[in-house]
Amino acid sequence: MSLSETDIQAIWLTLRLASVTTLLLLLVGTPLAWWLARTRSWLKQPVAAITALPLVLPPTVLGFYLLILLGPNGPVGSLMLDLGLDTLPFTFPGLVVASMIYSLPFMVQPLQNAFSAIGDRPLEVAATLRASALDRFLTVVIPLARPGFLTGIVLAFAHTVGEFGVILMIGGNIPGETHVLSVAIYDHVEALDYRNAHMLSAGLLAFSFLVILLLNLVNKRTHQGLGQ
Amino acid sequence: MNYLVVVALVCISQVAWAGSVTVAVAANFVTPARQIAEAFQQNSEHTVVISSGSTGKLFAQIEHGAPFDLFLAADSQRPRLLEQNGKAVSGSRFTYALGKIVLWSPRPGYVDEHGDILKKGSFKRLALASPRLAPYGLAAQQVMKKLGVWVGLQGRLVQGENIAQAFQFVISGNASLGFVALAQIRAAGSPGSVWQIPGELYQPIRQQAVLLQRGKNSAAANTFFHYLQSGEAREIIRNMGYEVVASGDQSHVAE
Known part of the structure; x- marks a missing residue:
């Protein structure tokens, strides 16, 4: 019972992809979620709908459009070529971009719920104590929204680990670059190598179970009922 | 009165004879398979239902009891394995197309x-x-x-x-x-x-078909399986960009 070098490489690649994606989503998702939670603009509902799209869209649709959009004949791809950059499909940065889109709602929605639940009152109190906007965010919002952050981080990470359809469409199956865990399992099954497929699948099952268990335990302990 | 009896008999026999055959087809061969099925259905009461997927996936599904009568694979390995483990009728395997x-x-x-x-x-x-x-x-x-x-x-x-x-x-x-x-x-x-690409640069891609156990006693499955080897079907296959093995020359099947 030992994993092949390619499989170990796939596991590391998957963890790296999930970590980078989650970190970037935290940076992009926090202001977006904050805006969604506070704004009264008519744009709120359309933006919220776009954010939620990856929940409903089949990953193959996303992957298919990304392949066309990011390819050298697509608008984004040709722009990148004009700028002297490499196109994104079949590269690790390409997978990060795809994963960020794919896991966006899993980060934004728990955060948005957490931010909404805080309400105006704590922020107004902090403002009367002369806390600046940044100060209010760092010392009031973040601690109060902690369960939301935790839920967002864990879900975005786990969802990226399980990503398959999008990566299959734009990955090109390159070891160390785009050959992630879910694709490795798929390849093993297709090649009738059920032994290795079982090993990786069982590992992923255990991982998923632990993630959800942990999340539930932590959320129960904080008793906030925030997030999902 | 006699006329009515004849009509009734014809109807009954239609019911008794017309069947349906479910064929698992490798993704690359779906278009030719549809054409062959159409040509077949013009002269037959049987209907053909096509289910497509990758050879590996279809193989795994057949192993686990998928309701298919025939399997048109993209290789020869998977049909051979099915024959060996008894899921396919032994001796039925043949090369229906050579991929280029x-x-x-x-x-x-x-x-x-x-x-x-x-x-x-x-x-x-x-x-x-x-x-x-x-x-x-x-x-x-x-x-x-x-x-x-x-x-x-x-x-x-x-x-x-x-x-x-x-x-x-x-x-x-x-x-x-x-x-x-x-x-x-x-x-x-x-x-x-x-x-x-000249043929000597790669080993022939033998796409093989087998009759599965489920189709063994089905008239529809057997009729369509034979039709696949007919001149008409071979003509369609050739037109779609495949080569076919010369009639009766299935000597390589044992490979």
Whole structure:
């Protein structure tokens, strides 16, 4: 019972992809979620709908459009070529971009719920104590929204680990670059190598179970009922 | 009165004879299979239901009791395994098509007639199907190995899960060129530039069919299985960009 070098490489690649994606989503998702939670603009509902799209869209649709959009004949791809950059499909940065889109709602929605639940009152109190906007965010919002952050981080990470359809469409199956865990399992099954497929699948099952268990335990302990 | 009896008898016999055959077809062969099924249904009361997927997936489904009567695979390995483990009727296996691969680019004049572009390597990405999963990918690997360019091109190869995906990588422009099936560019009617790869550069891609246990006693399954080997069916297969084994020459089946 030992994993092949390619499989170990796939596991590391998957963890790296999930970590980078989650970190970037935290940076992009926090202001977006904050805006969604506070704004009264008519744009709120359309933006919220776009954010939620990856929940409903089949990953193959996303992957298919990304392949066309990011390819050298697509608008984004040709722009990148004009700028002297490499196109994104079949590269690790390409997978990060795809994963960020794919896991966006899993980060934004728990955060948005957490931010909404805080309400105006704590922020107004902090403002009367002369806390600046940044100060209010760092010392009031973040601690109060902690369960939301935790839920967002864990879900975005786990969802990226399980990503398959999008990566299959734009990955090109390159070891160390785009050959992630879910694709490795798929390849093993297709090649009738059920032994290795079982090993990786069982590992992923255990991982998923632990993630959800942990999340539930932590959320129960904080008793906030925030997030999902 | 007699007339009515005849009509009734005909109706009953129709019910008794007309059946349906469910065929599991490798993804690359779906279009020809549909045409063959259409031609078959014109002269038969039986109906053909086609279920497509990759050979590996269909194989796994058949192993686990999927309700298929026939299996048209993209290789010979999977049908042979089914025969060995008793899921297929032994002795029924035959080669229904020989796949041909080509090196192709949608850009006219890009791929030369001798495949020299592989040695010059003036491209950024070359698409092929996964050699581990797809017979067409394995053939592409054999060609590159024979030409001595396999190692040198490693950094530029992108692999599709199957030959359809390799085709998609090329036609979307994400890869400048790729190894695809001749049948694909025929079906898509895509011009561009093509290197017709000589047969001695890769082992023949034998696409084999087997009669599965579920279809063994079905008249519909047996009739369609025989029709697949008819001149009419072979003509359709040839027109779609495959070669067929000379009638009665299935000697290689034992391989």
